[in-house]
Amino acid sequence: MKDIHLFGAIDIGSHGVKLKIVQWQAESIMPLEEITHILELGDEVFEFGVISKDTLDELVEILEYFARLLREYQVEETMSVATAALRRAANRELVLETIRRKTGLHVQIIEDPVEKFLTYKSMRDRIEDFDRFREEGTVFVELTSSGCDITFYRNNKMIRNDEIGIGSLTLKDMLSQFSKSSSHELEALESYVHTKVDYMSNLLKKRKIKNYMAMGPLIYPLIDVFFEGTEHIRAEEYRALYDRILDEKTFFSEKCLEVGLDWQEALVTFIFFKVFLDIVKVEEISFPKLSLRDGLIAQMIDNKLPKADLYRVFNEDPFSTSYQTAKRFGLHTSHARHVEGSSLRIFSALQNEFALTSEDERVLRHTALLHEIGKSLDLRDYYYASASMIRGMRIFSLSTRQVERVAGLCEILGMMAAGQVDVLRKPQEDLRLGAVLALADALDASKDQSIRLQDVNLEKDTLYLSVRVNDIAPFIQESLNSAETFFENVFGLGIKVEKRA
Template sequence: MKRKNYTTFAAIHLGSEMLSMQITEYHNTERYKVVECCNRRIRLGEATFKNKIIPFPLVSEICEILIGFKRLMKEYGVEEYVMQATTAVREASNQVFLLDQIYNKTGLVVDVVDMPKEIYTKFVAIRNTLKAEKISTEREGMLMMDISSGGLGVTLVRDEKICYQGNFHIGIIRIKESFERNRRESMHFNKALTEFLSSTIGPVRNELGDSKVRYLVLSGTETELLLRMLGLDEQQKVHRIKAADFHAFFDSMRQMSLPQLIQVYKLPENVAELVLPTVLLYEQLLHLIPAKEIIITADRFIDGIQLLHIGNKTNPVMRKELEQELISLFHTIGSRYLYDKKHAQQVERLSLIIFDKIAKAYGMGEHERLLLRATCILHDIGKYICMRSHSI
């Protein structure tokens, strides 16, 4: 009997609009194949963002879907799994009840990730795709923007270093819920929404300043719809579009009301309601930093879960590269708050000597070591506000 030389892994994502599972057979980050994909649409975001609670019928529906996923995992002989929940579950007041029900009915343990980890997980998948496409930031910067149902992540990369990372609670479903139906159908909706978005992402504008970027990389829940409206192949992994063509598309879209969108693009009403917030948000983002080229990737959060798991298990080089990118962000934050770099590096050096001697005895690993490095680099930035009580 031939010996099995691969591991079977399941990545499960409980998102605001979709419950997804991806089963992969892997040897390492270069040798793996996805053998099964399952996606079930759920209306979790609308319920949670409006009332801050997951309705009991929806809890039962989620558990039933996961019972089916668990049977499929057994059929494929899944040996490892990671299940993560994002925005809608993170903000639900009855989160613990949902997680308890899932565990009791399926045995699955859910990790509810915060927004920075959510955006970073997606970032890892996108960066891996762009490197495969030979798209680099060595000479010119890249602004990566991921729009989900409940949030927006903005990451500026230059010279292969993360120079800025910000997260904002202005996802597509959240924007839609911020405006009542009669306001969305009004001819003044475009102007009101544009002003709302402009004021919300103002901090990004201040942070980026005069930064120059070549690429604006877009990803998120509504990119498939955007590609369809642009007449592009949704199955293609990466699309490269000239900024001028993107602006022309926005100009035509901006003139349309909700009924016109439904008629022109033959869209269902519930889908058309998401188009306008998406397009206007993209337009506002383009005004932040004029880019020469727009890149749209098909990478999803679940792809990031898979890549991080396989990479951490099998690829120390990739793990080191990702760690260095994060450390570059720590130093960028430190510089912004006028930290003493030499002092921070000395504290880091001494702390790591102690950590490496005692880590094994206390059950600590690479993740704790990275957190310690961040702490050492940023431990004094409170001095930017007050020298006397900077430790607070």
């Protein structure tokens, strides 16, 4: 009998608290429970900045029920996360502690880039021909209570992932303001959205967009109410409903209220996706039902069965976006890829001996791809310029802490290049990655990939690097000598480079 695994995922969002329990067997996922309890945490936090005691009590009651179901099903692994509402709540630590004490659930607040990575990872299990959409020019636009996420795929790779800082709650507030000063508040809101997405609008118009995917917690119930839940709507049908709303929005509000929707937030959601329909000019909008819950389940499956490598293309998406970022700055992307490959070989040889983690590997790869972007601003101190630029970035799949690690590694490379002994005061976990990167970078100091790292082996106190090269130029040897000294001071290991013609 093939292995059967039970996984549970809890998502505490702005509009509700959701649970999904599934059975996984032979790459097939069967839902056992899927429950949503409406709880408007987002509105409360948006207005008051905190979660009230009454709301917290209600949240705990819901989670106690979820925890009981998880026990009854004997779920072997659970992930419980909270998103925008708790991220913004000033009393979030109290909320998390209360949940832990009363339900036994350990809830993790995840940041937006991590949330989006998990959500898109669910594509493998939720869209039957996901590879076709990834191959063709496809844009995914997601509107949540706190922001908008725009993702573009082509050639089975994520090319861009951008965030625009307008969510449905902000848009609802803007609609309220426009209605006080104009009888054409819907047109005013549409113009406002066009202004906010102007930068992405210009980029998308240059792309050959074949598929437009609209996502978000409110668009799905809207489609259920006004389009009978279909997953694909012709553009002309969507525009026809918009034109009707412009003439008479009462029918829209009444239908929303009948099913318990916040009609104003639903209205701004509808307008928002209409703006992108105008931009991409496709004949059809699709509504893929991707969710954070399914992404959490995908992550647990991936963790449980790493050798199966079921989500490989999705796990590579973050590095694809970092590569594209470096490319947009006009850098030696071939050098960046070369450094990434060499550093991964060195990392793998050291991983077990020095207990290097999967997070270390991700941070290493992003740094390898981005460490020279500062050259677009400052050719002299580009490592520090890179660090500054990275700190202002949103790197897909990375938390703020992890982005800071990437920036910090660039600074370590800069300090090492300048011969600053104080660099050794940096955190050991980052120094190790910095030493690996410095060595990989030095091997391609010529930027022409003339030295190929073929094999890396750790034997006792020496790391052996087998490289294919006829001869090492003096300036490359000088770079290698500096990198080797730094490496020895960090790892306590000697380096021996073995040349093969």
